[in-house]
Amino acid sequence: MRCGDCGSKNIKRQNVQGRSFRWKDFSAATVIKPLELNVCQECNNIITKAGESKLVDEAIEASISEQVRIAIAKIKDTQRCEQKDIASRLGVSPEHLSEIKSGRSMPSFQLFNFLKTLAFDEKAFQVSSPEFKPDYKVAMAAFTTVK
Numbered sequence: 001m002r003c004g005d006c007g008s009k010n011i012k013r014q015n016v017q018g019r020s021f022r023w024k025d026f027s028a029a030t031v032i033k034p035l036e037l038n039v040c041q042e043c044n045n046i047i048t049k050a051g052e053s054k055l056v057d058e059a060i061e062a063s064i065s066e067q068v069r070i071a072i073a074k075i076k077d078t079q080r081c082e083q084k085d086i087a088s089r090l091g092v093s094p095e096h097l098s099e100i101k102s103g104r105s106m107p108s109f110q111l112f113n114f115l116k117t118l119a120f121d122e123k124a125f126q127v128s129s130p131e132f133k134p135d136y137k138v139a140m141a142a143f144t145t146v147k
């Protein structure tokens with residue numbers, strides 16, 4: 001096996017936990033679970049084999065679900081609110097948010113970033129209230145950052 005980026009044959013099985021992947025509509029999805037893949041020891045490029053895409057998908061989906069659960073727990077804790085209040089701020093139904101939280105459904109990258117913003121920027125939570133004027137979605141655009 002050769003690295004497609006640098007041509008090196010120095011490739012080893014390695015845990016890629018903490019690395020970010022371009023995945024579906026995510027420009028960066030961080031794997032927060034342990035995941036063993038082939039990594040080029042020269043340029044750090046990750047080389048996935050044909051049969052491994054399901055493994056990668058599962059690890060990324062599990063990582064996204066976990067980050068969603070952490071973000072929701074943090075918002076509930078710091079804002080002392082219910083999950084339905086978070087759903088209304090995100091502009092999704094409480095049912096959809098439960099599905100995302102359980103991992104049955106994946107959030108869009110935009111929704112995922114919005115949720116992270118609410119979790120790590122207390123001001124964003126206030127501004128995103130449906131009662132907030134002017135239009136909270138316009139206001140939120142200023143806060144939403146891609147990390």
Ligand SMILES: [Zn+2]
Nearest residue numbers: 003006040043
């Ligand atoms: Zn390489």
